[in-house]
Amino acid sequence: MRILVVVQRYGAEVVGGSESHARVVAHRLAMVNEVEVATTNALDYWSWAPHFPEGESMDGPVRVRRFAVTGTRSPTFKDAERHVLFEPHTLADEQAWLAMQGPHTPGLLEFLRREGKGYDAVLFYTYIYEPTAAGLPLVAERAALISTAHDEEPLRLVPYRALFQLPRAFGFLTPEERDLVHARFHNGHIPNEVLGIGLDPPPWHDPEPFREHYAPRGPLVLYLGQVSEGKAVDELLADWSRYRAAGGTGSLVLAGTARMQIPKQDDIVPLGRVSDEEKYALLEAADALVLPSHLESLGIVLLEAWQVGTPCLVSAKNKVTTGQVARAHGGASYGPGAFGMALAAVLAERDTLGASGRAYVERECTWPAFDARLEQLIDLVAN
C-alpha cells in the first residue's frame, strides 16, 4: 500500500510528542508499505524558520518531501490568538488566525490536491496546524486524523468545526482523547482506533549508583521531562514543600531541561538533561515517578517507568494520565492538597503497583500490539 504521513515538522532532531509519534508510525508502516512523509522545512514550532533543505530526502525507508514555509510566524500572532480566544471577534478573525499560526505551506497543500489521490491512505498528525486543517479537506475520502487533541481553547475555533467531521477514521492516543473528541464534535459514528504507542525494550542501564546515593535520605521521587511552569512543575514544587513541612522525607529529583527557577535546597535535585541510559537508571532507582502536568496527551514517561516496574503519581487534573494510571493499575492520582497522602499510598504498595504497570506495558505497548492497531487504522481508511 502507498501511505502518506502529513505532519508539521519531521526528523530525528525534531522535539515534540506528536512529531515523534508520526515518525515512529512512518517507520513501523514502512516495514510492509511504501511510506512517504509530507512536511515542512521547519525545525521549531515558534518561528517555523527554515532549517531543513526543501525537496525530497530519505529517512531510512521513508521518503520525506519537505515544502517551504512561506514567511515565519507573525510577531503579532500571540495578540491575534488572545483576541480570537478571549475577546469578541469575527469569523474572519478566526479564519485568519489559522494562517497566522502557521506553518503556512502552500506547496504542501497544492501537493495534496494534485497528488493526494495517488495514496491509499493519508495520515494527518495534530489537528491544530494548517497542513492538517487545510490539507485534510483536500483528501477527506482517504484521510485518517491522528488529532492529538487536548481540552484546550483552540479546539473551539472555527477551522476545526468541519475538520473533525471529515476524516474516514480517527487514530487517538488514548481513550480519554477519544471521549473528548466525541463529546465536543458529536462524531462518534466515524470509526476510530486507540493507537497508544509501542516501546523498545529499555537499553542497558544500572540503577544501583542512584539507589545507593539517594536511599539513605528516604524515598526517591523522580520528575522526568521539561522543568517548566507549562508542565506544572511549579505546582509540584509547592506540593513537595507542603509534603516536607508535614514531615515527609526523601528527595525530589528533576531530570530535564530547566525553563524556570528551582529553589536551592538539599532535598530538591535538578539534574538537567540526562542520557537514555541515565534516564532508565533513574526510573528504575526511583520509588515513584511523578507527572504533575495538566496537558499530557499520552504521558510516554509513565509507560517508560512501568517498563522498569516503577509506579507513577499523576495530577488528577489530567484526565489522560489519570486514565492511564487507572487502566494500568500502576500508581495513583492526586487532587489538590492530597499529594503527600497519595505518595504515601503509592510507596506502601510500590512493588505491586510497579508490577501491575509492567504487565500493562508488556501487554499493550509491544511492537506487535502497536502494529496490529496501526494496521486496523489503515484498514479503516483504505478500501
Place this chain on the structure above:
Amino acid sequence: MVVQRYGDVPGGAEAHARSVVQRLAPHFAIEVATTNSTDYLTWKGDLTAGLDRVDGVTVRRFPVERPRAWNFKLYERRAFRSRHTLEDERAFIDAQGPYAPELLDFLFRRGRDYDHVLFFTYIYYPTVLGLPLVPERAVLVPTAHEESAIGLAAYKPVFHAPRAIAYNTEEERRMVWRRFRNERVSNEIVGVGIDVPAERNATRFREKHGITGPYLLYVGRIGVSKGSRELFANYERWRASDPAHDVSLVLIGDAETRVPRTSGIIHLGRLGEQDKWDALAGCAAFVMPSLLESLSLVTLEAWAAGRPVIVHAQSPVLAGMARRAGAGLAYHGPAEFAEICELLIDDPALGDRLGRSGADFVARTYTWSRVVDSYLDLFAEVRARLH
C-alpha cells in the same frame, strides 16, 4: 434553510427549496437564511436586506456585498484548468457568489441555535463556506449534476462534512459517490412531491394563446446550458425534412439566448402556474433537451399531467428516470429526435400510454407525504447523534 435566493424567484432548485420549506413548516419552527438578490447572473441586491416573510415563514435576507464578477468567465476558466491552484478555486467561489459574508457570520454565531440547517444546492458561496460552520447539524440537498465545478477540491468538504445528504435521484447519488467516495455520509433519495392542480384545460390554453394543431412543449429557462440551441436545431431539421407533420414547438420561460423566428416556434415567455398546467395537458409530448439536470421538476409535472417526455439520452438523470418511469423516449441525435417525434405524432395512443405510466410513476414516487417523512427520518438521525 440556507439557499442562495428565496421567494418569487425563477429556478428549479429555488422552487424546490420553497416547496420543501412550505411542507416542513407544520413540523418545525423553520426560518430561511438567504440573500437580497433574485438574479443569479448578477446577484444585484434588488430586495431589501433584513427580515422578510414569505408564505408566513421568516426569511433573513443578507446583503450581497459584490455583484457577480463581470469577468466571472475568466475565474471559471482559471479554476477549471487542469493545472490550477487552490487560490484559483477560492477566487472562483467568491467570484461566482452570491458573496454574502454577513450570512456566514450569522451561521458562525447563531447556526448552533438551530437543531438542523438544511443547505440547498452544493455549488454557491453560502453552502460552500457556510456548511463547514455547522457540519454537525447540516443536511445537504446538493441538486448536483455533472459539470466542471463539481471537480474542484473546494467541494470536498461540502460532500463529506454534512451529517446527512438528501439526494434528488438515484443517478445523482451514484455520480456523487463516484466522485467523492462519501458513501459513509447518511443519505436518502428524497426528491420532491408534485402538486397537481385538480383542473387542467388544454382548450383554454389553446384559445388564450391562439395555438392550433399538435405541439411539442418546453417549459423552463431558455439558454445554452439548458440545451435550447440544440433543441431548436433538431426541431428545424425535423420540420425541414418532414414538412407533412405540422407540429409547433411551444416554449414557456425567460429566454437568455436568441429564439429563432422559424415558423412553428412559439415563445410565450414566463406564464403562471395554471397556464403551465393547461399547456402541459395539451402537448403531444414534453421535450427536455438539457443534459445538466439533477432533477427536472417540470419533467415530473409533465408526467403528472399524463404526457410523454422526450429526453436527451446523454443526460443520465433524465434518461434514467424516463426508463424507470416507462414514460419517455430518449434520443442520441437529430435523426432519433425526428423519429421519436414522428412516432408520437402518428400514434397518439402511444403517447397517452407513456403519459399514463408517467402519471403512475409520479404518484408512486413523488408524493409530499413520502418526501416529508424522508426529511423527518433524516432529521431524527441527525438529532440522535447531536444529543
